[in-house]
Amino acid sequence: DAKTTQPNSMESNEEEPVHLPCNHSTISGTDYIHWYRQLPSQGPEYVIHGLTSNVNNRMASLAIAEDRKSSTLILHRATLRDAAVYYCILRDATGNQFYFGTGTSLTVIP
Amino acid sequence: EAQVTQNPRYLITVTGKKLTVTCSQNMNHEYMSWYRQDPGLGLRQIYYSMNVEVTDKGDVPEGYKVSRKEKRNFPLILESPSPNQTSLYFCASSLSLAGPYNEQFFGPGTRLTVL
Numbered sequence: 165d166a167k168t169t170q171p172n173s174m175e176s177n178e179e180e181p182v183h184l185p186c187n188h189s190t191i192s193g194t195d196y197i198h199w200y201r202q203l204p205s206q207g208p209e210y211v212i213h214g215l216t217s218n219v220n221n222r223m224a225s226l227a228i229a230e231d232r233k234s235s236t237l238i239l240h241r242a243t244l245r246d247a248a249v250y251y252c253i254l255r256d257a258t259g260n261q262f263y264f265g266t267g268t269s270l271t272v273i274p
Numbered sequence: 275e276a277q278v279t280q281n282p283r284y285l286i287t288v289t290g291k292k293l294t295v296t297c298s299q300n301m302n303h304e305y306m307s308w309y310r311q312d313p314g315l316g317l318r319q320i321y322y323s324m325n326v327e328v329t330d331k332g333d334v335p336e337g338y339k340v341s342r343k344e345k346r347n348f349p350l351i352l353e354s355p356s357p358n359q360t361s362l363y364f365c366a367s368s369l370s371l372a373g374p375y376n377e378q379f380f381g382p383g384t385r386l387t388v389l
Binding site for chain 1: 278305307309314315316317318319322324330332333364366371376377378379380381382383
C-alpha cells in the first residue's frame with residue numbers, strides 16, 4: 165500500500181492560515197487521500213478526503229497536486245482548538261485498510 | 275447521540291489473563307475497526323469488519339481476536355495478554371467504505387496496561 169510522508173511538527177500563529185503538506189509519490193490511480201486529526205486525549209476525527217479535485221468543507225480545504233503526488237490540507241484561520249496531530253492517509257478504493265502513519269503535530273501560537 | 279463507545283476506558287491487568295474490550299456503535303454502520311496507538315508508531319490497524327460475520331486482519335493482528343455477531347458490536351479479545359500489548363486502543367466505525375460514506379467515527383479510546 166502506498167505510504168505518506170508528513171513533517172513531524174509545524175507551528176502557526178492564531179488567526180493565520182495553515183498549510184499542512186503531505187507527500188505521496190507512490191499513490192495509485194484508485195487511492196483516495198484522507199485527512200484526520202487527533203486532538204489531545206481524544207480519538208481521531210475525520211477532516212476531509214478527496215480523489216483528484218480540490219475539496220472544501222466547513223473544517224478545511226484539500227488541495228491536490230495535478231500529478232496527485234502531494235496534497236495540502238489548508239486551515240483558513242487557525243484557532244487554538246486546531247492544535248492537534250494531523251494525519252494524511254491513503255486508502256485504495258478497493259481496499260479495506262487504513263494506514264495512518266505518525267502525522268504532523270500542529271502547534272497554534274496565541 | 276450518534277457515538278462509538280468503548281469499555282473499559284482504562285484497564286490494568288497481568289500477563290496471561292484473558293480480557294475483552296467492548297466496542298459498540300449506534301449508527302447502524304457496516305464497517306468497524308480496531309487500532310492501537312503507540313508513541314512514535316502512530317495508529318496501526320489491528321482488525322476490521324466489513325459487516326456481520328465478516329472480519330479480516332489489519333496490519334498488526336498477532337495476539338488479538340475479534341468477532342462480529344451483531345452489527346453494532348465489535349469486541350476485541352486478548353486471549354493471553356503480554357506486556358507488548360500495552361497500548362492505547364481505538365475502535366472506529368463507518369457507514370461503509372464506498373463513495374462519500376467512508377468517514378470513520380472513533381471511540382474515546384481504551385488505555386491498557388499489561389504487567
